[in-house]
Amino acid sequence: MGWNHLDVRASSRLLNDVGESPYVYFAHSYYVPEMQYAAATCNYEVTYTAALEHETIFGVQFHPENQAPSAWELSETL
Numbered sequence: 001m002g003w004n005h006l007d008v009r010a011s012s013r014l015l016n017d018v019g020e021s022p023y024v025y026f027a028h029s030y031y032v033p034e035m036q037y038a039a040a041t042c043n044y045e046v047t048y049t050a051a052l053e054h055e056t057i058f059g060v061q062f063h064p065e066n067q068a069p070s071a072w073e074l075s076e077t078l
Contacts (some may be wrong), residue, residue, distance in 0.1 A: 001026055004042050006050050006062070012039035014058050015051060024050070024062040031061060 005021045015022075024042075031048040034041055042050040042061075051060045 001029055004041055004044060007039040008040045008051075009038065012051070014039050014053050014060075024064070026050075026062050048076065 001025055003025050005023055006015070006017065006018075006078075008015045008020060008022070026036040026042075026044075031046075032045075032052070033049065034047050035052065037052045037054040039053045039058075040051040041047050044077050048061070050062055051059070
């Protein structure tokens with residue numbers, strides 16, 4: 001829980017305009033293990049999937065509404 005940096009993968013379509021290591025807010029302790037469809041990862045004791053994308057499916061583990069102006073850039077991508 002709390003604020004942490006994302007490690008955005010270069011191939012991410014979802015996060016291609018939010019910078020290399022945006023600072024984002026997580027409001028829970030659940031996580032998805034690092035996986036092949038990870039668009040971004042984060043590390044908090046373990047590395048986990050913070051955003052994923054596969055074909056037309058996108059998901060984020062963090063709360064993009066708390067990251068202005070990055071949140072607006074992300075919402076325009078969706």
